[in-house]
Amino acid sequence: MTAPTVNWSYPTAIKFGPGRIKELADHCTAVGIKKPLLVTDKALAGLPITAGALDVLEAAGLGRALFSEVDPNPNEKNMTDGIAVYKAGGHDGVICFGGGSALDLGKMIALMARQAASLSVWDLEDIGDWWTRADAAKIAPIIAVPTTAGTGSEVGRAGVLTNSDTHKKKIIFHPKLMPAVTICDPELTVGMPAFITAGTGMDALAHCLEAYCSPFYHPMSQGIALEGMRLVFENLPKAYANPTDLEARANMMSAAAMGAVAFQKGLGAIHSLSHPVGAVYGTHHGTTNAVVMPMVLDYNRAAIETRIKAAAAYLGIEGGFDGFRARVMTLRSELGIPENLSAMGVKPEDLDMLTEMALEDPSCGGNPIEMTRENTRALYDSCM
Numbered sequence: 001m002t003a004p005t006v007n008w009s010y011p012t013a014i015k016f017g018p019g020r021i022k023e024l025a026d027h028c029t030a031v032g033i034k035k036p037l038l039v040t041d042k043a044l045a046g047l048p049i050t051a052g053a054l055d056v057l058e059a060a061g062l063g064r065a066l067f068s069e070v071d072p073n074p075n076e077k078n079m080t081d082g083i084a085v086y087k088a089g090g091h092d093g094v095i096c097f098g099g100g101s102a103l104d105l106g107k108m109i110a111l112m113a114r115q116a117a118s119l120s121v122w123d124l125e126d127i128g129d130w131w132t133r134a135d136a137a138k139i140a141p142i143i144a145v146p147t148t149a150g151t152g153s154e155v156g157r158a159g160v161l162t163n164s165d166t167h168k169k170k171i172i173f174h175p176k177l178m179p180a181v182t183i184c185d186p187e188l189t190v191g192m193p194a195f196i197t198a199g200t201g202m203d204a205l206a207h208c209l210e211a212y213c214s215p216f217y218h219p220m221s222q223g224i225a226l227e228g229m230r231l232v233f234e235n236l237p238k239a240y241a242n243p244t245d246l247e248a249r250a251n252m253m254s255a256a257a258m259g260a261v262a263f264q265k266g267l268g269a270i271h272s273l274s275h276p277v278g279a280v281y282g283t284h285h286g287t288t289n290a291v292v293m294p295m296v297l298d299y300n301r302a303a304i305e306t307r308i309k310a311a312a313a314y315l316g317i318e319g320g321f322d323g324f325r326a327r328v329m330t331l332r333s334e335l336g337i338p339e340n341l342s343a344m345g346v347k348p349e350d351l352d353m354l355t356e357m358a359l360e361d362p363s364c365g366g367n368p369i370e371m372t373r374e375n376t377r378a379l380y381d382s383c384m
Contacts, residue, residue, distance in 0.1 A: 010220075011155035011261055016184040016253070018246060021053055021145065024095070024183060025060030031141045031180040033093030036062055037086050039106035040098040041070040049147060049188050053097060065089050067109075070098075073278055073285075074105040075164040076121060082109040086140075093141040096179070099200065100151030100285065103144055104159035107177045111159075114138035126158055126173035126362060136176050144179035147188045149239075149252035150200025150286050152207060152260020154182040162279050169275045171362060184257065186249040194240060195287070198335035201236040201252055203286030205229060205331075206270050206293060207259030212311060213304045214266030214366045221265035228258035230315055233327065237334050266366025269296045269358075269379065276357035283344050290337045291344060295382045297325050299375070303368035341383045351380045 015023060028036055036057060044050050045068035054064035067085045070078055086094070086109055096106030112121050115138055123133050144154035153159065158173040192200070208228035211221055231251045238248035273296070274288040297308075301321060309320040317323045338344050346354075355377045358364060364371040 011257070012178050012180065012182055014155070014182045014184055014257065018185060018187045018250075020183050021185045021188060022056060024053055024056045024143070024145070025062055027143055027181040027183065028057070028062055028093065028095070029060070031093070031143065033141055033143070034062065035065070035089070035091050036093045036095045036143070037065045037067055037089060037091040037109070038095040038097050039067050039070065039082060039109060040102045041072075042068050044068070044098050044102070044147065047191065049191065050097065053095075053145065065091065070102050070105045072101055073162045073169070073282060074101050074108070075162045077164055078105055079108045079112060079121065079161065083113045086113045091140075093143070095143045095145060096154075097145045097147065099146070099148040099196070100153050100160075103146065103151065103153035104161065107142060107153070107159040108161055108172060110140040110142045111172070111174060111177060113140060121161060121172055122163070122170060124172050124174060126171040131174045134174055136174070139174065139176040142177065142179045144182045145188070146182070146184060146253065146256065148192060148196060148200040149189055149249065149256040150203035152204065152256045154179060154184070154260075155257045156260050167279045168357060168360070169279045184253045186246055186253050189249045189253065190244055190246070192243070194243070195284075195336070197240050197243065198236075198337065199284045199286035199290065200256070201232060201239065201286070202290035202293070202335065202337065204252065204256040204259045205232040205236070206286070206289035207263045207267070208232065208255070209293070210268045210270055210366070211259070211262035211265045213300060213307060213368050214268060215303075215368050216266045216366065218265035221262040224258045225262035225265070226311060226314055228255045228262060229311065231255035231258070233315060233331065236331065240335055267363040268367035269299060269364065269371060269376075271363035272358045272361040272367070272371065273380065273383065275361050275363065276354045277341065277344070277346060279357070280350065280354065281345055287337060288344065290332055290335070291339075291341060292383050294325055294328055294332075295379060297328065298382070299379050300368045341380070346384065348384065351377060351384075355380055
């Protein structure tokens with residue numbers, strides 16, 4: 001290998017620890033937000049953790065404005081509605097509060113609320129230098145507060161938005177979508193339903209696993225991905241079995257952020273298969289990743305076996321590739337993950353359409369084995 005020339009980016013200020021949501025207003029002031037809009041999802045809107053965050057803002061004189069019309073796979077209609085609320089309230093910053101859906105949509109509101117009317121959010125898809133089309137000075141400051149441990153959007157410079165007409169997920173990118181401050185308070189994750197703990201945790205594992213297997217050069221991400229996998233294997237079963245295990249919750253929050261940092265190195269077939277299924281069927285993203293994970297391991301085996309063997313040794317898993325795959329299967333069983341896509345409601349007659357969508361997904365470019373129409377269709381078959 002010749003010495004490569006690459007670009008690397010690492011995350012923002014992270015305020016990590018139990019109870020740190022109490023600092024929310026202080027961080028708003030520090031980044032110049034005087035009238036924040038807190039963006040969350042419908043399920044979280046009425047919960048005590050959301051009320052608590054709004055109480056912190058109100059006590060500091062920053063109001064308690066809330067937008068919660070966020071679908072599980074947020075789309076441009078949600079964004080438009082959120083922008084209307086943002087403008088009507090005269091807001092000057094966004095607090096993204098919740099799981100990946102709320103974090104991603106909050107970013108899109110901050111990105112697009114003040115852009116020229118002629119600029120579409122789809123003009124800022126993560127392709128080449130398309131991000132330069134946006135007026136960076138008009139992007140509102142963002143504070144991220146994750147309440148799940150999986151997506152890692154709290155340390156990312158992009159968001160995923162589903163086109164409601166085509167049902168295709170698009171990655172929207174701009175460097176200023178990186179939150180100015182991220183508050184990782186594991187106490188906020190204690191109330192997650194078990195299936196969300198499972199699905200988001202498996203999303204973190206998928207991020208770390210795919211980044212670790214990606215063929216691109218990024219040794220820092222490689223190391224972060226490996227340690228992130230260790231944290232998931234050791235702590236996700238604990239958090240699932242005992243929701244109040246704050247140490248396990250904290251370690252999963254770390255793993256989630258690590259996965260998102262690591263996947264700068266690349267994602268692969270797990271995500272390129274999962275994104276279309278989620279867009280068409282509305283399935284939970286992390287759970288869908290978990291369903292296809294062992295099949296993708298088999299698909300990529302020829303290219304990743306040596307690397308997975310090294311990971312297994314570090315993780316204390318005996319049996320090399322086969323042992324690692326068996327550990328994934330055991331974890332899926334412990335978490336109640338569906339066995340295949342058929343169990344999630346995916347119909348055989350849609351596989352050709354899903355194949356075309358998977359090949360258009362940018363994640364497929366990071367897969368260790370080139371994804372073609374023929375082998376991707378066969379991979380979907382193996383997932384049924």
